[in-house]
Amino acid sequence: MQDTADATPIEATGPLKGLRVLDLTAVVLGPFCTQMLGDWGAEVIKVETPxxxxxxxxxxYRNKGMASVFLGINRNKRAIAIDLKSPEGAEVLRRLIPTVDVLVTNIRPAGMARLGFGPEQCRALNPRLVFAVATGFGQDGPHRAKPAFDEIIQAASGFADIVGEAYGQPMFVPSLIADKITGMAxxxxxxxxxxxxxxxxxxxLVEVPMLETLTAFLSVEHLGGLAFEPRNGDAGYKRLKHRKPAPTLDGHITLLPYSSANWKAFFTMAERPDLVETLSVEDPVKRNAQIDQVYAAMAEISAGRTTAEWLELCEQHDIPATGFSRIEEVTEHPHLKAVEMFALHDHPTEGRIRMAKPPTRFAATPANIRSMAPRLGEHTEAILGELGFSADAIADMRDRRVIRMPPKAD
Incomplete structure (x- = not known):
């Protein structure tokens, strides 16, 4: 277990060590991106309102303001809480911008402009600045000023339509997939x-719009017949419609014979070699033409053995397959346990917490977790001091509620 509450600072080891990032993001999309920058070694300063x-x-949560989602996307950051609408808050930002390499924001562009910190104003303060903004909709389109959250983008992109097709109505993915995909973009x-x-x-200036990003992500396989002009069939990817959990004697399994060799091996080991020829599984074109019957036959056959029996057979024949993990059981998945995907950390105020480690591996410059998600305004005083504000000025801003700092520990 890594003890990040230790008084000894943990040094950044990732490939972005030395990079300095100003994080003007909130909710999930932006913080997910900036946490990865921090995991990979960047120094990240998170700016919040009071x-x-x-x-x-x-x-x-154990303590209000430090809930599990926040803890999961705000490690490796220092936090300052300040009212950017105040003259003093604007001055803090004017002093911070020349000290950073990257500014990341998901404040709508009109809002940044009203604050006096649009891309041109910021780059006037720092010509080398990378100004990265995540928007709901591209700023050259008619929806540019509309608010956007994950479900809005799932709905508008066609994602909810694809997910709910089998149910006869649109369905949302029960994960903030639009936020996180856009965060990675x-x-x-x-x-x-x-x-x-x-x-x-x-x-x-870098702009990453949510709707365009998720639409491009989805269109790879689901544009289908719309990829051609004139169109050549329906949109969608027919094969995925048939990929469902396969029933077994004691539950379900994900069976995914993929290649012609996989399909032949599956029907052979299932003692139905006759279906190899009947369903033409060795010919990809003919197999895809009758994919309904292929998957129906697989589901009928899979019900005759237990999940464990199928997993053993599939491993012997190198056929992709796995059992299902309940979300409650993911931390105990044998592979994830072996690679130590989840680790316990000591948070200075929240006690022992569990989180997933940075999954990307850098051989020479490994990512690391150096600090836990900060309390609101935890580093306000220290950062303002670094920017040249006097103790009296900091105290005055605190008293007038321009800034927020957590109470001093006893």
Missing amino acids: TGDIVRNSGV LLSAVLAALYHREKTGEGQ
């Missing part, structure tokens, strides 16, 4: 802009 990121109270865009800056010395 009332805090609304996701601080999303999920399970935002991470990639930031790194690409930094690579450009490394070659040219030039910062730039």
Whole structure:
């Protein structure tokens, strides 16, 4: 177990060590991106309003303002709580921007402009700045000013339609998939802009819109017949409609014979070699033409053995298959336990908490977890001091509620 409450600071070891990021994001999309930047070594300064990121109270908590979702996407960050609408708050931001390499925000562009910190104003303060903004909708379209959250984008992109097709009505994925996919796209865009800056010395504006990002993600396989002009059939990816949990004698299994060799091996080991020829499984074109019958035959056959028996047979024949993990059991999955995917950490105020480690592996510059998610305004005083604000000025801002700091520990 890594004890991040130890008084000895843990040094960054990731490939982005030395990079400095100003995090003006909230909820999930932006913080998910900036946490990965922090995991990979960047110094991240999270700016919140004095009332805090609304996701601080999303999920399970021991103490209000430090809920499980917030803990899961805000480690490896220092936090400052300040009213950016106040003259003093704006001055803090003006002093911070020249000290960072990247500014990441999911405040709508009009809101940033009203604060006086649009892309041009920020790059006037720091010409090398990478200004990365996540929007709900691209700023050159008619929906540019509309608010957007995960379900809004799942609905608009066609994602909910695809998920709910089998149920006869749209259904949302029960995960913040639009936020997290866009967060990963935002991470990639930031790194690409930094690579450009490394070659040219030039910062730039980067915009990552949620609707366009999720639509592009979905269209890879689901554009289908719409990929051709004139269209050549329906949209959607027919094969996925038939991929369902296969019944077994004692539950269900995911059986996914993929290649012609897989299908032949499956029907042979199931003692139904006649179906190899009847269903033409060795010919991908003919197999796909009657995929309904192929999957129906597989479901009928799978019900004759237990899940464990199928898993053993599939392993012997190298056929992709797995059992189902209940979400309550994921932390005990044998592979995830072996790679130590989940670790316990000591949080200074929340006690012992469990979280997934950074999954990406860098051989020479490993990602690491150096600090737990901060309390609201935990580092306000220290950061303002680094920016040259006097103790009296900090106390005055605190008294006038321009900034927020947590109470001093006894």
